[in-house]
Amino acid sequence: MSNDPTLWSAFPIFSITAVCGAFLAVLMLIMCLLMYSKQRKKAYIYMAAAFFFIMTYESLNIHQAFSGHPWQPSGTGMRSLQLFSFILLNLSVLLLYRRIRKVHYGLPAITAAMLLAPLFLPSSINPVWPDLYLTVIEWVVIYLSFSKIAPRIGQRFKYSLGLSIYSIWASIHIIYKYLSGGDKPGLPLQISAVLPLVFYSIIFFILFQRIIELMQSIYRSSITDGLTGLYNRRYFMKHLNHYVSNGTKISAIFCDIDNFKMLNDTQGHAHADEVLQQVATIMEEELDGIGLTGRYGGEELVAIVARKGSRVSQVAENIRFRIAEETIVTVSVGYSTLRKGVTADSLMKQADQAMYHSKSSGKNRVTDYRSIRAGSRTSNEAANLGSL
Template sequence: MSYELSYWSTSPLPTIFAVCGAYIALMMLIMCLFMYSKQRKNAYLYMAAAFLFIMTYEGLNIHSALTGMPVFSPESDILRFIQLFSFVLLNVSVVMLYRKIKTMHYWLPLLSAALLVLPLILPSFLPFTLDPIWQSIYFDCFQFVALYLAFVKVTPRIGQPVKYAMGLAVYTVWGILQSIHTYSGTLASVLQGFALALPVLFYSIVFFILFRRIVELMQSIYRSAITDGLTGLYNRRHFMKYLDHYTSQELKISAIFCDIDNFKKLNDTQGHARADEVLKQVAAIMEEELEGIGITGRYGGEELVALVVDRKVKPAQVAENIRARVASETIVTLSIGYSVLRKGVRGDELMKQADKAMYHSKTNGKNKVSDYRSMKTASAEPKESAG
């Protein structure tokens, strides 16, 4: 035992691992506070609190390593309190990252704090002296109950269950090694080195879980900012950004403008829910037909639009495919107009041309496709003959 203490008092590993753990906790704390300032999601506050406690825990470990104290300090109940309370906070925050939790669950950290404080204050109220080992047993029981609940209650409710289960497994091994050291009073040097690395590994796994979840949430926020909530197509503002980009590059593109025939009547007779379902069906058909050759968007109401950016594809054929599929696969039909970009035409002008062509289809029988240029040529012919 004296050899082991002498070895670990001179080894830099305890300090290195404690510093690594504190650094990861600091990065996580900063990340959580930053995300909370952007999204005001309580999960980030809970996780920030958890990593603040972890920083404190690792800070005490750094002090312990630098002063030559044992690697594990079974006599330091404050360390166990901080370690276990941060674990509870971490589990609650991980669940909150993925779903809303009941109000009663917000009291779990307070209940855990009360249970963890109990062995610290209870001896002073008792008329007799307890064997100090009972506190270690109490903390170990609390730890393994918390681990069991994390495996059973937390892991199935989050989006990265396998990765988090691996983290919990690492934490479990760490707890077992702590217990062996506490009750046996010794631990092989190799196992001590292994045990020192486990907290850093656990924090790293949680870091990657948090990082991936933040990326998912940011993608979701961005997606909601550029797409229509009902159809999933680009919203009008973002669709027009794409259109302006393509027209500014003077690329050969075509705009398709679709309007669902008799949509108001469908709303009035079958209800908004049924009308929304039909709108989503039409949007899905358009997305399938434009996949790989262009983009789609919701212009407003029952008006859906598309850009054909593949120069090899004929917009007339794409428009006809959309019209035919909607007529055969849904309970509605479409009036469609399209226009090919000409030199000197701006994006908004191109959409107006396609809109006029759609209106021509709408006023000439519906359920048809009209080409703006052909429509314009046909309307100009009587004037030329009259001249």
């Protein structure tokens, strides 16, 4: 936006965009401060500072528009303020995705000193030189943002689009200042007044999407196991209780990796963790679309089969077979189907008992809890007959 106050009365679009820019800056400032109070992430405080300066800059523009009195110091001061907010915005976008070294946290102070330097030059200096100095800094920042920041963040296209829009705005003003002499602002200059507002809006959407990503990541980490990516025990049992309370016909599968302690002792924890991840991946693939999986504890992995028409015996056997074929370990598997009057905890205990039966009877096999019950009932009946 031009810093010539006479333009504001001639072209109301400058006043309108200044009001919109100040309003957006206030919203972003409040949003960043709220996020910083929750997460203490430096990116939010840097972005809050950037939008504070944008709010100040646009407020001064609004003052010029409606009072007709230029702010002093005129062009150079306004230009330095606007450029400093632009630099802070780009740095904060980088901090949303990457950590920087502590030594780099002094960059804003160094930049501020560089931008304020023209204000202290003797009045005898040609006024063109301070503006040219700031223009060079601006294009260096644009270049560094494209080459160093854009490749390192998650929303590269959106951020590059915003930088391109800002670059168009900066280019139009170079043409106006140095080629047109600044005497007759035409349609391109009027239209360019909207471009900084578009740039701020894109930064807003980048921030908003990043906040959503972080929230999803936090939520995901609270319900999943960090090593395997499966649901943790608390979340798994929550879902299991939900199914049971709704009377959904489900089955629980309980898997325990055979000789896992020996694997840890002989090949190391790192290799054992890789094997555990492989087993977890196989279980996720076999349960995809028909249920969910979880890590119950240690090398114990569990699953719920909730889809109608899915045979739990076949699912359990597929898991056992694939693990034996595709990894260096085997698993003992047990499963149980929900019956009336059985709680979620009882269902898991039944599947656990079936798994222990598999382990105690040779490992690398699948056991149905009903077969254990039937065997126990037969044994009890035989004992009763023998006592007669």
